[in-house]
Amino acid sequence: MSDSTVAxxxxxxxxxHSGHHEHPPYQRHHFETIEQQMDATSFAMWLFLxxxxxxxxxxFTAYLIYRNWYYPAFVAGSHQLNIFWGTANTAVLxxxxxxxxxxxxxxxxxxKGGLVLSLCLTLLLGLVFLGIKxxxxxxxxxxxxxxxxxxxxxxFTDPASDPEIYDQYHDKPLALDMARxxxxxxxxxxxxxxxxxxxxxxGCAILGYLIFRAQAGDYTTGHVTFVExxxxxxxxxxxxxxxxxxxxxxxxRHG
Amino acid sequence: MxxxxxxxxxxxxxxxxxxxxxITKENGLLSWLLTGDHKRIAMLYLASITFFxxxxxxxxxxxxxxxxxxxxxxxxxxxxxxxxxMHGVVMIFLFLVPSVPATLGNFLIPLxxxxxxxxxxxxxxxxxxxxxxxxxxxxxxxxxGGVDTGWTFTTPLSxxxxxxxxxSTGIAIFIAGFSSIFTGLNFIVTIHKMRAPGMTxxxxxxxxxxxxxxxxxxxxGTPVLAIALVLVILERTMGIGVFDAAKGGDPILFQHLxxxxxxxxxxxxxxxGMGVISEVISTFSRKRVFxxxxxxxxxVAIAVFGFFVxxxxxxxxxxxxxxxxxxxxxxxxxxxxxAIKIFNWSFTLYKGSITFETPMLYAxxxxxxxxxxxxxxVFLGTTxxxxxxxxxxxxxxHFHFVMVGGMxxxxxxxxxxxxxxMTGRMYPEKISQLAALITFIGFNFTFFPQxxxxxxxxxxxxxxxxxEFQVLNVFSTAGATILGVGYLxxxxxxxxxLRYGEIAGSNPWQATxxxxxxxxxxxxxxxxxxxxxDHDAYDYDWLERKHERERExxxx
Amino acid sequence: xSAPHEHQHQHxxxxxDATHDDHLHIVPPRTYIIVGTILLIFTALTVWASYLxxxxxxxxxxxxxxxxxxxxVVLFFMHVxxxxxxxxxxxxxxxxxxxxxxxxxxxxxxxxxWGRW
Numbered sequence: 001m002s003d004s005t006v007a008x009x010x011x012x013x014x015x016x017h018s019g020h021h022e023h024p025p026y027q028r029h030h031f032e033t034i035e036q037q038m039d040a041t042s043f044a045m046w047l048f049l050x051x052x053x054x055x056x057x058x059x060f061t062a063y064l065i066y067r068n069w070y071y072p073a074f075v076a077g078s079h080q081l082n083i084f085w086g087t088a089n090t091a092v093l094x095x096x097x098x099x100x101x102x103x104x105x106x107x108x109x110x111x112k113g114g115l116v117l118s119l120c121l122t123l124l125l126g127l128v129f130l131g132i133k134x135x136x137x138x139x140x141x142x143x144x145x146x147x148x149x150x151x152x153x154x155x156f157t158d159p160a161s162d163p164e165i166y167d168q169y170h171d172k173p174l175a176l177d178m179a180r181x182x183x184x185x186x187x188x189x190x191x192x193x194x195x196x197x198x199x200x201x202x203g204c205a206i207l208g209y210l211i212f213r214a215q216a217g218d219y220t221t222g223h224v225t226f227v228e229x230x231x232x233x234x235x236x237x238x239x240x241x242x243x244x245x246x247x248x249x250x251x252x253r254h255g
Numbered sequence: 256m257x258x259x260x261x262x263x264x265x266x267x268x269x270x271x272x273x274x275x276x277x278i279t280k281e282n283g284l285l286s287w288l289l290t291g292d293h294k295r296i297a298m299l300y301l302a303s304i305t306f307f308x309x310x311x312x313x314x315x316x317x318x319x320x321x322x323x324x325x326x327x328x329x330x331x332x333x334x335x336x337x338x339x340x341m342h343g344v345v346m347i348f349l350f351l352v353p354s355v356p357a358t359l360g361n362f363l364i365p366l367x368x369x370x371x372x373x374x375x376x377x378x379x380x381x382x383x384x385x386x387x388x389x390x391x392x393x394x395x396x397x398x399x400g401g402v403d404t405g406w407t408f409t410t411p412l413s414x415x416x417x418x419x420x421x422x423s424t425g426i427a428i429f430i431a432g433f434s435s436i437f438t439g440l441n442f443i444v445t446i447h448k449m450r451a452p453g454m455t456x457x458x459x460x461x462x463x464x465x466x467x468x469x470x471x472x473x474x475x476g477t478p479v480l481a482i483a484l485v486l487v488i489l490e491r492t493m494g495i496g497v498f499d500a501a502k503g504g505d506p507i508l509f510q511h512l513x514x515x516x517x518x519x520x521x522x523x524x525x526x527x528g529m530g531v532i533s534e535v536i537s538t539f540s541r542k543r544v545f546x547x548x549x550x551x552x553x554x555v556a557i558a559v560f561g562f563f564v565x566x567x568x569x570x571x572x573x574x575x576x577x578x579x580x581x582x583x584x585x586x587x588x589x590x591x592x593x594a595i596k597i598f599n600w601s602f603t604l605y606k607g608s609i610t611f612e613t614p615m616l617y618a619x620x621x622x623x624x625x626x627x628x629x630x631x632x633v634f635l636g637t638t639x640x641x642x643x644x645x646x647x648x649x650x651x652x653h654f655h656f657v658m659v660g661g662m663x664x665x666x667x668x669x670x671x672x673x674x675x676x677m678t679g680r681m682y683p684e685k686i687s688q689l690a691a692l693i694t695f696i697g698f699n700f701t702f703f704p705q706x707x708x709x710x711x712x713x714x715x716x717x718x719x720x721x722x723e724f725q726v727l728n729v730f731s732t733a734g735a736t737i738l739g740v741g742y743l744x745x746x747x748x749x750x751x752x753l754r755y756g757e758i759a760g761s762n763p764w765q766a767t768x769x770x771x772x773x774x775x776x777x778x779x780x781x782x783x784x785x786x787x788x789d790h791d792a793y794d795y796d797w798l799e800r801k802h803e804r805e806r807e808x809x810x811x
Numbered sequence: 812x813s814a815p816h817e818h819q820h821q822h823x824x825x826x827x828d829a830t831h832d833d834h835l836h837i838v839p840p841r842t843y844i845i846v847g848t849i850l851l852i853f854t855a856l857t858v859w860a861s862y863l864x865x866x867x868x869x870x871x872x873x874x875x876x877x878x879x880x881x882x883x884v885v886l887f888f889m890h891v892x893x894x895x896x897x898x899x900x901x902x903x904x905x906x907x908x909x910x911x912x913x914x915x916x917x918x919x920x921x922x923x924x925w926g927r928w
Contacts (some may be wrong), residue, residue, distance in 0.1 A: 001442045005855075017695035023745065028376075029780075030370070030372040030376065030780065033783065034894070036448060036449070039895075040374040040375070040376075040444050040447075040448040040449070041375070042444075042898075043407070043443075043444050043897065043898070043901070044374065044375055044378075044440055044444045045446060045450060046898055046901045046902070047444065047474050047901065049905070049906075050474055050904065050905040051440075051474055051475070051478040052478070053478075053905045053906070053908075053909050054475055054478040054479050054482075054909060054912065055478035055479070055481055055482050056482070057478075057479060057482075057513075057908075057909045057913065058478075058479050058483060058486070058512045059482060059483030059486075060913060061508075061511070061512070061912055061916050061917070062486070062497050062508060062512075062914050064913060064921050065505065065916070065917065066503070066504075066507060068920070075865045078368060080888035083858065087854065087855075087858050090854045091851060091854060094753050094847060094850045094851055094854065095696050095847065095851075095915070097847070097850075097884065098843055098844075098846075098850075098888075099886055100841060100888075101838075101843045101846075101847075101887075102843060103511060103838075103886045105838065105840055105843065109837065120450050125272055132396060133853075137885045141850060146876040147494060147496060148493040148494035148496075148617075148923070149289060149493070150494060153606070176868065180502065180503065181502070181503045182909065183496055184495075184496045184497065184502060184503050184504060186488075186495075187495030187496045187502075188495070189496065190495065191485075191489060191495055191816060193499075194300070195485075213825065216881075219281075220530055231888075231889075232889055233705070235835045235884050235888045235889045236889075237886075238884060238888075239880075239884050239885070241875050242880045242881050242884070243874075243877050245854075245857075245877075246715060246857055246870075246873035246874065246876070246877050247873075249861075250857060250858065250861035250869075250873050251869075251870070252861070252862075252869060253858075253862045254861070254862050254863060254864045254869075354890065447897065471904075475904070475905075475908045479912060507919075508916075511916045511919070514918075515912055515916075522827055562908060562911055563911065563915065564917065565915075566915070572924075574919045575918075575919045575920070575921075575922040575923040575925065576922075576925075577918075578915075578919040578922055579920040580916045581918070702856075
């Protein structure tokens with residue numbers, strides 16, 4: 001070990017900024033270099049996504065346990081979901097992930113018009129997703145399939161009373177005991193998709209802000225971190241849906 | 256021998272606190288409330304956790320007072336339930352979890368690694384505001400009549416059988432949890448990305464290593480608690496059924512999710528304390544911590560193993576006996592890294608030049624009490640003995656030995672150790688040594704009898720108990736009074752020292768950490784010039800050489 | 812391979828441009844288009860597979876396809892393929908802990924009834 005100094009002393013030369021070169025305006029002053037800032041913020045975003053993984057992890061655990069326990073109820077419950085809307089929503093969300101990725105690319109290559117367009121498309125697709133989700137939710141509300149609020153077992157104990165679904169799947173009536181557990185399915189359905197939708201709503205709100213700032217040209221001068229990190233968030237929400245879709249909609253679609 | 260000391264203070268007649276430092280930089284309440292400076296945020300945290308510690312302590316006092324007699328005479332039994340619940344909630348979520356990381360960690364990590372601040376100063380401030388928001392909600396809960404689920408929110412008690420303020424407490428813990436997540440996230444990013452040139456991973460002080468390990472637990476564990484609480488809230492408000500046996504749900508699932516966080520949470524609480532002890536033991540025995548690498552990796556090992564043992568909280572709750580076997584074995588394994596630490600600290604002491612300043616006294620207290628607390632944990636991790644001992648006072652004694660005897664001792668040790676750095680002034684040595692002694696004696700009087708009570712079969716969480724347990728309970732309550740004095744003293748003399756303490760100078764302990772090489776209190780951005788590190792942690796020879804060089808410079 | 816921009820100030824340390832090649836890999840739009848198409852195809856595939864009668868393999872296939880899709884999103888949309896080892900490790904740690912939570916909790920549920928019938 002060499003014996004050179006640790007260059008710290010009781011000197012009071014505060015603010016003696018060791019400015020070895022000009023900093024871009026968006027560099028926070030406690031970082032030494034802009035690379036350090038970008039590295040740090042992107043790493044922080046990844047760590048935040050880890051917490052999100054674990055947050056949804058609790059829901060997935062609950063889902064897996066009850067799906068194993070009450071498989072017939074989960075099948076009957078999933079038949080109540082509209083596969084057309086579900087698939088459409090998956091496609092919408094994947095496309096929005098694509099436009100978001102394009103937005104990041106536009107920011108990186110400093111294409112302001114492209115960035116604003118991509119972000120607007122992403123926001124639009126996000127809103128379409130939420131719109132479709134609300135159509136699906138209202139179907140459940142009409143059929144009294146919201147747990148805890150006058151939950152109705154009729155579609156499960158007497159499937160023929162629900163011709164729309166019955167014509168497709170010809171479900172056998174469930175015993176009352178098992179039919180009651182469809183409430184658990186819908187409880188998890190609403191908890192999981194609701195939590196996902198909440199993330200979408202937050203994402204859309206941030207997107208609005210991003211569009212506003214992008215319009216002002218804030219992200220096309222080299223400061224891409226915020227757009228990139230939001231992109232990570234948006235793709236993460238997409239991934240959650242990629243798992244929710246088969247788990248909730250596609251349990252067993254064959255007759 | 257007891258007169259020997261390493262304290263070296265500047266000449267008091269000429270010494271002054273540096274005019275420019277992070278405290279004097281700006282004035283006014285707003286400059287504190289909107290600050291991004293990690294040191295100021297640490298001070299905000301210190302004030303707020305002390306406040307909540309006082310509340311939690313007062314509640315503990317009420318519990319011990321009630322248990323002075325076998326009947327429930329001081330308060331009604333349901334009031335007692337609320338008191339011990341609030342004691343647990345306040346102490347765990349508002350004191351123990353943030354105590355060392357959010358105050359000392361916040362203050363010291365950037366200093367120790369040679370950075371100007373934490374990587375995300377605004378997130379750091381946000382985390383304090385979330386903490387305060389959570390704290391205010393807990394205060395609201397208390398004002399609104401409290402909650403009596405126990406700090407564990409056990410279902411179905413919390414979802415179906417109680418009509419107390421479960422919702423507001425749940426939301427409070429949810430919010431406070433995010434405060435902890437953001438602190439942990441900030442630490443991990445800072446330790447990875449903000450180290451000064453030359454500060455390699457194996458030159459980091461062990462304090463930083465243990466905070467790194469604890470931060471991993473905060474980031475990965477806390478969200479699971481959050482979702483567990485969200486599900487409890489949904490269960491209470493909408494009845495979604497996941498924890499409702501009547502709807503086919505499993506109340507034990509809640510416990511899985513809850514303990515998936517709350518067992519690692521024990522390590523979130525103790526690991527930063529272990530970091531403090533490493534620093535203190537090394538400084539006051541003038542030796543590099545024995546087996547530095549082993550101690551560093553044992554922190555990470557505790558963090559990793561910490562995720563594999565949660566079910567030992569649930570052995571008697573109807574979980575599978577096969578998974579019980581696995582979890583019991585894994586629980587034994589987690590004792591290994593803890594033991595590595597204790598052994599290595601002991602070897603560090605061996606042939607060291609030990610001095611007995613207050614931080615060292617607390618550190619000794621930690622080592623003894625934590626060892627007892629840890630070993631009794633092995634009894635509880637053993638499936639057979641667990642059935643007899645769990646839910647009795649044995650378990651109360653066990654976790655108070657770890658949390659109070661371990662963590663609180665470490666916290667006090669650290670506060671005394673870095674007080675000169677944080678404030679620029681020394682605390683009064685003699686009275687603080689007395690306080691350390693009082694705390695140790697009071698602690699043992701309070702909690703040791705509870706081991707015996709538990710073994711004899713006194714269940715926890717009841718306001719009344721059979722008369723034959725009274726003698727030991729009186730011991731315990733008397734001890735709690737002594738302990739109370741032990742905690743009151745530091746609050747008084749540390750406040751006193753803010754104005755009247757001796758000027759500490761930059762390095763009163765002759766310690767090697769980077770934080771000791773700058774003025775106390777430090778400047779707003781810590782280092783006028785980012786240091787270049789060329790020596791390992793705890794290199795006392797390096798410090799000698801540095802002093803020699805400085806002497807040469809002055810003599811020239 | 813990508814836009815003309817980022818080759819201009821390559822590897823000149825301390826330049827203040829955001830486009831440091833060693834630091835920030837710009838994924839070309841072509842990759843995004845391919846990835847997006849793959850994701851849509853796999854979505855169709857998983858819906859189609861769910862209508863087949865495959866017994867226990869129905870959920871296996873559904874989850875497998877979901878994992879493939881998620882991996883593709885993580886690697887390309889989220890740039891992990893081009894990111895530092897630290898980022899890869901972070902993703903790995905997240906997946907590992909997630910699986911720990913699920914696997915060890917389910918370990919209790921699946922073995923609860925053993926030896927009790």
